[in-house]
Amino acid sequence: MSDSIKDRVIAIIAEQAVLEPGDVHPEQTLDDLGIDSLGVVESIFAIEEAFDVSVPFNANDPASGDFDISSVAAIIAAVEGLVADQRTACA
Numbered sequence: 736m737s738d739s740i741k742d743r744v745i746a747i748i749a750e751q752a753v754l755e756p757g758d759v760h761p762e763q764t765l766d767d768l769g770i771d772s773l774g775v776v777e778s779i780f781a782i783e784e785a786f787d788v789s790v791p792f793n794a795n796d797p798a799s800g801d802f803d804i805s806s807v808a809a810i811i812a813a814v815e816g817l818v819a820d821q822r823t824a825c826a
Contacts (some may be wrong), residue, residue, distance in 0.1 A: 740786070740811065740814055740815050741811050742756070744807070744810055744814050745759045745807065745811075747781045747782055747785060748770070748807060748810070750781070751768075751774040751777055751778045752768040752769055752770050752774070754768065759807060761807045761808035761811065762806060762807070763807050764805065764806050764807075765778075765804060765807075768807075772794070772797075775804060776794045779802075782810075786814060786817065786818055786821075788814070788817040788818060788821055789817075790813075790817065792804070
């Protein structure tokens, strides 16, 4: 995992959970952190803005998308994939 991406994603999630980044761990779920559905959507928007990517996420049916939000680690991995795809497309 790129520390830069990992740290930025954790900071975004921590902000939504009103926690310090050090209190957010990869194995935790957004539910564990007290992030509700609105917080999930706001986190997705913040991720899109921070990394200049388009997240394939359907707020009406979160399970149907290709963006895994099952844990903090899954979100970090998904963002890393989107950033890598973007870099490949721009090269």
